[in-house]
Amino acid sequence: MTWLSIVLVGLGVGDLVRSTSWRPGRVVAHATTPVVILLVALLAGMHTWADALALALAAVAGAAWIELSQRTHETGRGALPALSAFAAVVVGLLAASGAASPAGGPLATWLAWADLPGAGTPSASRVLLLAGLAAVNLATANLIVRLVLLAIGALRPSDVSAAATAAAAAAGGGGSPSSGTGQQPSDRLKGGRLLGPMERLVIVGLGLAGEFGAAGLVIAAKGLLRFPEIQATARSRTATDPGAAPGAAPGTDPGADPAGSYPGGPAGIDDVTEYFLVGSFVSWLIALASLALAA
Secondary structure, three states: OHHHHHHHHHHHHHHHHHOOOOOOHHHHHHHHHHHHHHHHHHHOOOOOHHHHHHHHHHHHHHHHHHHHHHHHHHHOOOHHHHHHHHHHHHHHHHHOHHHOOOOOHHHHHHHHHHOOOOOOOOOHHHHHHHHHHHHHHHHHHHHHHHHHHHHOOOOOOHHHHHHHHHHHHHOOOOOOHHHOOOOOHHHOOOOHHHHHHHHHHHHHHHHHOOOHHHHHHHHHHHHHHHHHHHHHHHHHHHHHOOOOOOOOOOOOOOOOOHHHOOOOOOOOHHHHHHHHHHHHHHHHHHHHHHHHHHO
16 A cells, blocks of 8 residues: 555645645645655655556646645535545555555665664554555545535535625624624534544554554543533523524524524534534544554
């Protein structure tokens, strides 16, 4: 799986750059991903024509992933093509992995010299795979979760959310999360973009250490810790607008569409619950798939 490992490192670094708040992140990601793939390939001693062709094709598919996923993030449309582009990279490189050169080169030389802690010297292939999975779980997995949430309507695209916030500000509402108009479910469950990567890495790490029970406790703990926040959302709605329909957000018309349903309405309790459940399960599936690849 040398090819797949190298490409996952490149995509993970590119998506990490893109996930920053810096405005031209997409352009930088397009430049960063192939450069990282090339550098890692050289460090791993990938030098045959088959290596060059496979990694070049994977870099093109990675560029399609970056472009398609960014458009879906902005518009809310086209999640399936974006996810298909990522799946094509993973499945294609796995299917052709037997043709890849064994990892070696400067990376293997350094590993033999470094005397890293652990039992014996880790192979270059193993280090590349773990690095690729870590990079994907840090950044790319967040984008995959977001694409799924956008596809089912549990999250607003950034363009729509920004337009709603601007409209609220123009109307004198200020466009803050508390005003409701431009509100996302993620505004009610803070820290998901940071907690998600940490949770996935802990699950993968515990799984590789054979501590599957402890990994299960991490999953259970997340539900227990988030439950009070979801309850608080429901209590806040009821206290602010006792006559609101079940699931409606504070300040909404009792006769209006319930649950703060998208598009257009504020985030209600049903939206927050759907966001949490779907997002969590997709995130856990990515962690488990990573663990299966690394096992």
